Structures are given as C-alpha cells and as structure tokens.
Amino acid sequence: MKGGRDLDIQVKDALNVLPVITYRWLGVNQLHLNDITRTVKSYTKRFILSNSDLVKNISLIDKSHYDELNKENVGYGVSGELVSLAQEAFNAGALVQVPPKTTLREPIRLLYGLDRENDMLIDNNLIYVGQGSQLTLVMDYFTNDDAEAFHNGSTRIFAAADSQINIVKIQRMNDSSFHFDSNYAELAQGARLNLVQVELGGAKIITNYISKHNHADSQTRIKSIYLGDGNRLLDLSYHMQHYGRDTESEIDIRGVLKDFSRKTFRGTIDFKKGSIRSIGSEIESVILLDKTVRSDAIPLLLAEEDDVQGQHAATAGRINPSQLFYLMSRGFSEKEAKKLIVEATFNPIIQLIPMGDLKIAINNEIQRRLVNE
Amino acid sequence: MLDNHSRSDTIPVIQLETNEVDIGHEAKIGRISDQTIFYLMTRGLSEEEARAMIVRGFAEPIAKELPLEYAVEMNNLIKLELEGTIG
Numbered sequence: 001m002k003g004g005r006d007l008d009i010q011v012k013d014a015l016n017v018l019p020v021i022t023y024r025w026l027g028v029n030q031l032h033l034n035d036i037t038r039t040v041k042s043y044t045k046r047f048i049l050s051n052s053d054l055v056k057n058i059s060l061i062d063k064s065h066y067d068e069l070n071k072e073n074v075g076y077g078v079s080g081e082l083v084s085l086a087q088e089a090f091n092a093g094a095l096v097q098v099p100p101k102t103t104l105r106e107p108i109r110l111l112y113g114l115d116r117e118n119d120m121l122i123d124n125n126l127i128y129v130g131q132g133s134q135l136t137l138v139m140d141y142f143t144n145d146d147a148e149a150f151h152n153g154s155t156r157i158f159a160a161a162d163s164q165i166n167i168v169k170i171q172r173m174n175d176s177s178f179h180f181d182s183n184y185a186e187l188a189q190g191a192r193l194n195l196v197q198v199e200l201g202g203a204k205i206i207t208n209y210i211s212k213h214n215h216a217d218s219q220t221r222i223k224s225i226y227l228g229d230g231n232r233l234l235d236l237s238y239h240m241q242h243y244g245r246d247t248e249s250e251i252d253i254r255g256v257l258k259d260f261s262r263k264t265f266r267g268t269i270d271f272k273k274g275s276i277r278s279i280g281s282e283i284e285s286v287i288l289l290d291k292t293v294r295s296d297a298i299p300l301l302l303a304e305e306d307d308v309q310g311q312h313a314a315t316a317g318r319i320n321p322s323q324l325f326y327l328m329s330r331g332f333s334e335k336e337a338k339k340l341i342v343e344a345t346f347n348p349i350i351q352l353i354p355m356g357d358l359k360i361a362i363n364n365e366i367q368r369r370l371v372n373e
Numbered sequence: 374m375l376d377n378h379s380r381s382d383t384i385p386v387i388q389l390e391t392n393e394v395d396i397g398h399e400a401k402i403g404r405i406s407d408q409t410i411f412y413l414m415t416r417g418l419s420e421e422e423a424r425a426m427i428v429r430g431f432a433e434p435i436a437k438e439l440p441l442e443y444a445v446e447m448n449n450l451i452k453l454e455l456e457g458t459i460g
Contacts, residue, residue: 022384273377288392301383303402306374310402314387317395 007040007089009152013079015180015206016237019268020300028264028298031235033204036178038150041120043091049109054102058093058124069095069126077154077182078208078237086154086182090124093153096137100130100160107136107168107354114142114149114173123153129163129191136166136354141173143201149177156184159191161215166194168353172365173201175230181207187218189244196352197224199234200365208237213247213278221250223349227342228261228293229369237266238282242275242308251282254349256342258289258370268300271308278305282312287319287345289338339370374404375424375455425455 014030021029048055058066070087077083094110112121121141129135143149151173159165171179179202185193199205211220220240228234240249251267269280286295299312319341327337343366353359374381383400405427413423428451429436436444 018384020382020384022386026386026388028386028388288389288394291391291393293389293392295387295389297385297387297398299385299398299400301381301400301402303374303381306377306379306404308403311400312383312385313397313399314385315395315397316387316389318392 007085009036009038009040009085011036011079011082013081015079015082016208016235016264016266018266018298018300019239019270020302022298028296031206031264033206038120040089040091040122043118043121045113045118047092047111047113048094049111050106052104052106052108054096054098054104055108056095058090058095058126061095074184076184076208076210078180078206082152082180083154083182086122086124086152090122092121093124093126096125096127096135098129098133098135101132102130103134104136107138110137110139112139112141112151113144114147114151114177115144116147119147119149121149121151121153123151125153125155127155127157127165129157129159129165131160132162133160134164136168138168138353138355138358139170140358141169141171141179143174143177146174146176149173151178152180154182154184157186157193159185159187159193159218161188162190163188164192164194166196166354168196168358170198170353170358170362171200171202171205172198172361175201175203175232177202179205179207183207183209185211185220187211187213187215187220189215190217191219193220195220195222196349197222198350198353198362199224199226199236200362200369202232205232205234205236207235210239210241211249212241213244213249213275215244217246218244219248222252223352224251224253225346225349226253226255226263227366227369228255228257228263229259230261231259232261234261234263235266236264239268239270240280241270241272242278242280243272245274245276245278247275247278249280251284252349253282253284254345255284255286256289256345257286257293257295260292262294264296264298265314266298266300267312268302269310269312271303271305271310273304275305276307279309281310283314285315285345287342288316289319335371339367342366342370374402375428421455425452428455
C-alpha cells in the first residue's frame, strides 16, 4: 500500500451519476450504497503475467515519477471518493508504457486474484501507448475461495495518434464480493480503443467507462456481456464524449438476468460542439429469465452539433417460447436449452477474447451459473 | 437537427420489474443529408422548400392521424417555421 498507512473506507457518495439529471421520482439519477465499510489492507499476490519490460508494478515506481504521471487529474469514474482512493491508497496496479511504433505481439495479462488472505484489491492502472503502437491488455479479476472480497480499481488509458489498444476486462468473483471499476480513456487523432467487458460474478458490480475523443478520427468500440443471478446488483455506466471531427463510438451490451438480480444500464453518447460528422451508437439487449428480476435502462443521446449521427436502441424480453420448445424437442432440458440461447447471445463477444483458457473459464462459469447452480 | 444552434437531449428511461414483457426502444438523431436536399433542388425546389418538404415527410405518419383541419394547420406551421431559415 502506498505510504503504508491504514485507511478506513466508507462508500458514501452517489455512484454512477447520470451526466444529465432526469426526474428524481424515477430514482435512476444515481446509485446509493451506504452499507459498505472496509479498512485498506495490503495485497501481496504477484499479478503481472508478462515478461515485457514495458509493464511495471505501479507500487514500485518512484513517488515523484508517479506524482508526475498523476498530475493531470480529470473527473471520471464511479465516484470521486472511490477514484481518489484508487489513486492515493492503491495496493496494486500496473504502469504500462509502450513507446511509439511498437507492436506487442503477446497480450499483457494482469491476474488480480483474491482470497481470504488477500481480500482487498485497490488497483491503479496507467496505460500509455505511443504513436502508431499496438497493445492488447487482459485484466482478470477473480476469487479463489468464498472470501468477501473488495475490489476498487481505476484504469486510465492515454492513446497517442494512430495507436490501437485492445483491453479485455473479465470479472468472475464470488457472490459475496464487491467490484467497483472506474475507467477513463483519452484518444488522440486516429487512435482506436476496443474494449471487451465480461461481468459474471460478484454481489455488487458498479462499473464506469468514459472515453474522450479529443481529436479527429478517434474511435471507441465497447462490447460487453453481463450475467445477473442470485441477488446480484449491477450498475453499468458508459459515457462516450465526442469533441473531435469524424470520431466514432459504439456500445454493444448484452445481458441475462435471473433470480433476484437487478441491473441498471446507463449509456450516454455525447456530441459536443465541433464534433462534426461524428457517429455514435449504443445498443443494450437483455434476456429476462425470471419474473423476479429488475432491469433499468437509461440510454442518453446528447447533441450540441447538428452534423452528427447518433442512435440508440434498448430491448428487453423473455426467451422466445417457440425457440425453447424446439430445443427441448431435440432432447435438451429447459436449463440446457436456455443456456444454449444465452451462449448464442454471448459468443460473438466471448470470441473476441484472445486467450483460449479464458474463453473456456468464461463458458464454464456461465454453465455453472445457468445449469448447475 | 436543422441548424447548429439547436441542442437535443434524449433521456429515455425503461424500468422493468417482470419478465412477462417484450420492450423495445429506439431513437436516432441526425441532420438532413445534403444529397437529399440536392436531389429535391434539381427538381426545381428552393432549398427552403426542400427542407420544409422533408420535415413534412418526417412528421407525416403523425400528421395523417390528425383530423384534416389540424393536419393542414400543422403543415402550414412547419412551412412558416422554416421560412427565412436559409441564408
């Protein structure tokens, strides 16, 4: 832990506040969780799985160097207090610095495993990718036992001109863990960011992604899948900010809810003045498997510029009974048939993950949660 | 959006507490394409008339549900609103 001091955490602030507030009585402007208190502990596991010298443990870098990197502070994340915690009291995290015109052939993997001995992870990740460079980074958050783990993380990405960054974030923690994840990306001219997000476990999952397209021709594509089961609470927020000309963003979210799970999707496409000829689209589709689930969607479209194309779509519904009947007539049980349909929805996104072992782990987790229980 | 002084915020909220539903929502934002305006102008319409025609066409599915006198009134209002907006 930086500075080695003991810190008490209490999550007090509103989380994932909408960029534009709507009627208060709808109860969707923000999320409040008042019952979470923790004391910051150290995290002792090795988490960098890469031989590349371009990735360093951020806790081991010089304080003055870190302060220099951290000086440009922008508003982002799940909440101000949780982002400050990740920036000031982190106990893990990686600094990735890819020089210009460098292509990393092998993905960099960060394995953030939690268990009873290491049940608190506060990771602060800083990623700089130089002009014309390419990077694939896989971040895997998981638990090894039934520990009530707490994760609060911040990931900041700075993409120089014409760079390409692929980020894969997988969360498969146990059903009593908390996951707060704040992400911010700043894209220069011609930069491309592809993000794959997989949320399969946890008790309370609060994530926030902001992508700032400052310069022309920059592009963000987010593909995300989530699974809600048990009493899980999911609050997923995405904010695509378009400042430069000819910028593009795409948000494609697919989810499944069962049991007593609750989910809120907040997606914003924000065309600022000057974002001429920019394009943004967001799609959220959710399959509801039980009557007892709750699903909220707030897809925002904000435009200060007329020469833009923005669209959003949200769909929610049950599995088509005739599809289910057909599969069951072929010998599948109802649970297996539902799992097949869910897999068909998730697979196009799972296939984007560059590692075979992770694809298998994700499919096994979906199998366990949907069929075996 | 017809000019770059306007601002549009769309904030739909979908709240579901059951799975006995099939819900869909869609919204789009954009400007009138220059090609469409150009095509209409090659047919002899002024730019102002071309824009008014496109806006009337956009509102038509709603306008045709209105009683005739209201639909005529709405079309006149669209024409009046767009008069003098070019140049």
